[in-house]
Amino acid sequence: MTRPPRLAPSISLLRTKWTSKLALGIALAMPGTLLLNNSTTMAQAPVTEAATAANRELRNAVENYWHYGKVARYDLAATEGQKILASPATPLELLQTFEAVAAERKDNLDEWLLRWHGIEPMKDVTKQIIDKLAEGYRARRADPKFILEQISRLSSGERGYGNAMTRLRESGELAVPFLIDVLRDPAKKNQLPVIRRALRDLGRAGLNPLVAATQMQEWDTLTVIIGVLGDLGYQSAAPFVARVYESDQSPATVKAAAADALARLGVSPGAGRGASDLFYDLAERLYYDTSDIKGDDRFPTANVWYWTQAGLTRKQVPPQIFNEIMAMRACEYTLELGGSRSDDALSLWLASNYKREAELPEGATDPTRGEAQPDAHYYGVSAGGTYLNNALARAVRDRNAAVAFKVTRSLQQIVGQSNLLAGAGSGPLIQAMQFPDRKVRFEAAMTLAAALPQQNFEGSQRVVPLLAEAMAQTGQTYVVIVHPSQEQANRLVDELKKLQGINAVGATTAEGAVAIANTLPAVDVIVVAEDLGPGNVDQLFLMASDNARLAGAARLVMTKTTASIYEPRKVSDQLLSTTTATDASALQPAIQQARAKAGGLPIDPAVATEYATRAGQLLTKIGVSRSSVYDLMPAKQTLLAALSDPRHEIVKLAGQVLAYLDDADAQAGLLLAATADNLPDDVRISLYNSLAQSARLWNNKLDAGAIETLAKVVATAENLQVRSAAAEARGALNLPADQAKTLIVQQSQK
Numbered sequence: 001m002t003r004p005p006r007l008a009p010s011i012s013l014l015r016t017k018w019t020s021k022l023a024l025g026i027a028l029a030m031p032g033t034l035l036l037n038n039s040t041t042m043a044q045a046p047v048t049e050a051a052t053a054a055n056r057e058l059r060n061a062v063e064n065y066w067h068y069g070k071v072a073r074y075d076l077a078a079t080e081g082q083k084i085l086a087s088p089a090t091p092l093e094l095l096q097t098f099e100a101v102a103a104e105r106k107d108n109l110d111e112w113l114l115r116w117h118g119i120e121p122m123k124d125v126t127k128q129i130i131d132k133l134a135e136g137y138r139a140r141r142a143d144p145k146f147i148l149e150q151i152s153r154l155s156s157g158e159r160g161y162g163n164a165m166t167r168l169r170e171s172g173e174l175a176v177p178f179l180i181d182v183l184r185d186p187a188k189k190n191q192l193p194v195i196r197r198a199l200r201d202l203g204r205a206g207l208n209p210l211v212a213a214t215q216m217q218e219w220d221t222l223t224v225i226i227g228v229l230g231d232l233g234y235q236s237a238a239p240f241v242a243r244v245y246e247s248d249q250s251p252a253t254v255k256a257a258a259a260d261a262l263a264r265l266g267v268s269p270g271a272g273r274g275a276s277d278l279f280y281d282l283a284e285r286l287y288y289d290t291s292d293i294k295g296d297d298r299f300p301t302a303n304v305w306y307w308t309q310a311g312l313t314r315k316q317v318p319p320q321i322f323n324e325i326m327a328m329r330a331c332e333y334t335l336e337l338g339g340s341r342s343d344d345a346l347s348l349w350l351a352s353n354y355k356r357e358a359e360l361p362e363g364a365t366d367p368t369r370g371e372a373q374p375d376a377h378y379y380g381v382s383a384g385g386t387y388l389n390n391a392l393a394r395a396v397r398d399r400n401a402a403v404a405f406k407v408t409r410s411l412q413q414i415v416g417q418s419n420l421l422a423g424a425g426s427g428p429l430i431q432a433m434q435f436p437d438r439k440v441r442f443e444a445a446m447t448l449a450a451a452l453p454q455q456n457f458e459g460s461q462r463v464v465p466l467l468a469e470a471m472a473q474t475g476q477t478y479v480v481i482v483h484p485s486q487e488q489a490n491r492l493v494d495e496l497k498k499l500q501g502i503n504a505v506g507a508t509t510a511e512g513a514v515a516i517a518n519t520l521p522a523v524d525v526i527v528v529a530e531d532l533g534p535g536n537v538d539q540l541f542l543m544a545s546d547n548a549r550l551a552g553a554a555r556l557v558m559t560k561t562t563a564s565i566y567e568p569r570k571v572s573d574q575l576l577s578t579t580t581a582t583d584a585s586a587l588q589p590a591i592q593q594a595r596a597k598a599g600g601l602p603i604d605p606a607v608a609t610e611y612a613t614r615a616g617q618l619l620t621k622i623g624v625s626r627s628s629v630y631d632l633m634p635a636k637q638t639l640l641a642a643l644s645d646p647r648h649e650i651v652k653l654a655g656q657v658l659a660y661l662d663d664a665d666a667q668a669g670l671l672l673a674a675t676a677d678n679l680p681d682d683v684r685i686s687l688y689n690s691l692a693q694s695a696r697l698w699n700n701k702l703d704a705g706a707i708e709t710l711a712k713v714v715a716t717a718e719n720l721q722v723r724s725a726a727a728e729a730r731g732a733l734n735l736p737a738d739q740a741k742t743l744i745v746q747q748s749q750k
Helices: 011-017 021-027 049-070 074-086 091-104 109-117 120-142 144-153 157-184 186-201 203-215 219-232 235-246 252-264 275-287 319-337 342-359 376-383 385-398 401-412 427-432 438-451 460-471 486-497 510-517 534-545 566-572 584-597 605-625 633-642 648-658 664-674 681-698 704-716 720-732 738-747
Strands: 302-308 311-317 477-482 502-507 525-529 554-558 576-579
Touching: 049 074, 049 091, 049 109, 074 120, 091 109, 091 120, 109 120, 120 157, 144 157, 157 186, 157 203, 157 219, 157 302, 157 311, 186 203, 186 219, 203 219, 203 235, 203 302, 203 311, 219 235, 219 252, 235 252, 235 275, 235 319, 275 319, 275 342, 302 319, 311 319, 319 342, 342 376, 342 385, 342 401, 376 385, 376 401, 385 401, 385 427, 401 427, 401 438, 427 438, 438 460, 438 605, 460 605, 460 633, 460 648, 477 486, 477 510, 477 584, 486 502, 486 584, 502 510, 510 534, 525 534, 525 584, 534 554, 554 584, 566 576, 576 584, 605 633, 605 648, 633 648, 633 664, 648 664, 648 681, 664 681, 664 704, 681 720, 704 720
Parallel strands: 477 502, 477 525, 525 554, 554 576
Antiparallel strands: 302 311
């Protein structure tokens, strides 16, 4: 579940939306750790003379801050505010002091703080005070003593009930374990009606722990909980209630309560879809963040609840992965119950686990997983290709680059000639080769290449071009500019090239754009001016869709206004974005945003070199195997260009692959690269070895001038190892022995 970091809302927004102390506490809640079952949170330390003096100083500072603020001595108020912030008091003590001072003056705490936050001399210090008070609100909401105090007030009449519920709603789902504990206490059976009412009035905030509590076998309490879930009416509760209804251990009274609740949830008990299917449906909704079961976004962590003999317990997890964890649990329930969706549940569980890993924030941990528990890859390869292919198909359909990348890497470890085309076969991998993100495209092509299939399959022609594209990676973002004005196209290309990390080419027509795109190692974004005309723009996009190199590229339309015809189209087209930018500096962020929207993951130079190396190794493997499925010839131009790559290991790999091309240009390119200036000797030797291998496979394809150049190296190269490698190449060409005779005569000692 992708969620941006939680930030405190602007004070102007607070001024227009909230005016109560409760609202201020909720709205300004800042990230922190919630504690449950910690009865010491509000425990008071022994009162010492020093503590009494500190409390008195804090009270005086708050009173002075309040007084000076109200009489418009803002500078003095700011000074007192600094004293408040320097106080050793806890946020909760600070909140209690401010509440007491405001109450004595019959002032509204929130209104005055918001007012002072808008006054420049007091702005900064008041903002810090508000943040401290927010911490106090949060500590009070999570405190067991506070929650129990509110529960005790529920039976004190309607007014007391209303005030207590206001506070319990502050605590949200954290109040549910304590409310259930009251239901479980035989001595408090008289409170059952009011507790049930409170659980219902908590609304969706209580749903997460309530469904976890359905695993209890305390039948009287469970009957109440099931009734509350029926009252609430959330469809996401249905599988939990259905599981109780279907259980052989449930007494008749509990089954009757479950049947009634299911009816109110729109499920016919005992007919049609059972708990297993309902849990799978819930897992689908959780995976796509559409379930009623959600984490409380007022808090920095989300809670995953478990039922134990002691009652409800929780594990606090990063909110970004809450839905993935819950989807995995729902899938596990489906697998436990069996049924027709078990295979689907296994595939969804794998996808959820990969997604959980992908969305776990850097540096964060998932406490629901043990330290020695294997990663998603382990479970993926254990499940096998059929289930991994299903997970990959989902990721491709969702355009989830991170999940598709991880699943494809796992497939690489288990796919081979025997199982490549089995079951779902190579279908998802073929689709992944057209994915918007080039890392996913590369991984899919590498998986298919490594398998070395013995029979042709649909899409096999894409593998080698993608490997060649991967071999040419340098870590830059590659852009094609399309503008009807050659001058404007050239201007944008020149400006973009001056920016770090971008390489661009330009064209004035759709046909020209497709042609010039072939000069780039890859294409990440096609930037087209709306001035090209709707028909020509559509033609460009159609041609791009039919082109293996361009099909996954993001499409960014430069529009004149936000009323362009492309604005509504981009809502449903993930590849399409728009911008009103007209110069390179403004276009650069739009290019990166378009790439991200299309599902593109960045490639830095180190990763680019890794891909180039792996691609070269796989192309060599294809050449060695003399594959009848993969043709290396489409990689020829990229390989020849790679001979001048500044990365010497890539030059060596390019030479090794070229040796397996039955082509005169390949032999000529190898010799030309080997004799280039300023080349390390080990690279020269490798290139001559590749030339020798090419000659052994395809005989001599060099012209007379090239042969003469080679002969000169054989005769005069300073490094003997270089001279020997060149001699091997000449010998493999099976040329006339004249030069060899001359060499022998020249070395003879008279």
